[in-house]
Amino acid sequence: MPAPGPDLLTLARIAAAAGAVVMGHYGACAARAKADNSPVTDADSHAEALILKELAAAFPGVPVVAEEAMAAGQSAAAASRFFLVDPLDGTREFLSGNGEFTVNIAEIRDGLPVMGVVHAPAKARMFLGDENAYETTDALAVFKPIMARHAPQDGLIAVGSRSHNDEATAQFLKQYPVKEFVSSGSSLKFCLLAAGEADLYARAGRTMEWDTAAGQAVLMAAGGSVARWDGTKLLYAKPGFENPAFVARGRT
Numbered sequence: 374m375p376a377p378g379p380d381l382l383t384l385a386r387i388a389a390a391a392g393a394v395v396m397g398h399y400g401a402c403a404a405r406a407k408a409d410n411s412p413v414t415d416a417d418s419h420a421e422a423l424i425l426k427e428l429a430a431a432f433p434g435v436p437v438v439a440e441e442a443m444a445a446g447q448s449a450a451a452a453s454r455f456f457l458v459d460p461l462d463g464t465r466e467f468l469s470g471n472g473e474f475t476v477n478i479a480e481i482r483d484g485l486p487v488m489g490v491v492h493a494p495a496k497a498r499m500f501l502g503d504e505n506a507y508e509t510t511d512a513l514a515v516f517k518p519i520m521a522r523h524a525p526q527d528g529l530i531a532v533g534s535r536s537h538n539d540e541a542t543a544q545f546l547k548q549y550p551v552k553e554f555v556s557s558g559s560s561l562k563f564c565l566l567a568a569g570e571a572d573l574y575a576r577a578g579r580t581m582e583w584d585t586a587a588g589q590a591v592l593m594a595a596g597g598s599v600a601r602w603d604g605t606k607l608l609y610a611k612p613g614f615e616n617p618a619f620v621a622r623g624r625t
Contacts, residue, residue, distance in 0.1 A: 392494030420460035463559030473558030479586035489590025502594025521597035522569035528552025541577035563588025567595035
């Protein structure tokens with residue numbers, strides 16, 4: 374398998390640096406409430422500032438839609454090519470200390486995530502994908518190819534939100550032969566499918582595009598898929614950058 378391309382390596386280096394910023398606040402960071410009552414910390418804002426600076430230097434002129442900038446009231450208009458950034462996906466997991474939080478950076482082209490990095494700094498795992506998918510650490514020394522698996526005949530492992538489970542998702546999953554359900558925070562759920570460690574991730578509750586784009590890019594590069602519950606593509610640059618219900622699957 375070819376090595377990661379230069380643009381993907383650039384995103385990986387930026388994600389690793391942002392992860393170091395996040396870890397500098399880990400275990401000693403107070404939360405504030407945003408307008409939607411979701412928590413935000415200095416780790417979110419400081420990591421986002423670093424990512425925005427580095428993306429502007431590496432990809433001048435390419436628009437960026439970032440979670441905390443949007444929450445602060447900055448308007449953003451998506452283009453045919455732009456980046457989506459969540460500097461700390463899983464802030465509740467970050468505050469609880471369970472390590473299930475990530476730095477997400479994705480490139481969108483014509484409505485689809487074509488490149489993405491999901492970095493879980495507390496777990497020393499980084500997942501990245503463009504035309505191919507890889508796992509590495511923040512040292513960026515060795516890139517192990519990863520691939521989503523075919524559904525096992527003895528039943529599926531489903532992953533779901535640790536903080537946002539809902540009855541609609543539970544009902545949706547009943548149509549599948551699920552033998553085990555694993556709770557996980559942040560966009561790590563996509564990456565468990567990409568790495569062949571799980572098979573199915575359904576979500577009915579509210580998510581934003583910056584929550585899912587990087588994970589979708591990695592999973593699609595690993596041979597998996599993400600779609601709306603009606604089977605149509607999960608596209609990006611939607612009004613308000615809000616997602617509908619979706620389901621992610623391993624290799625079919």
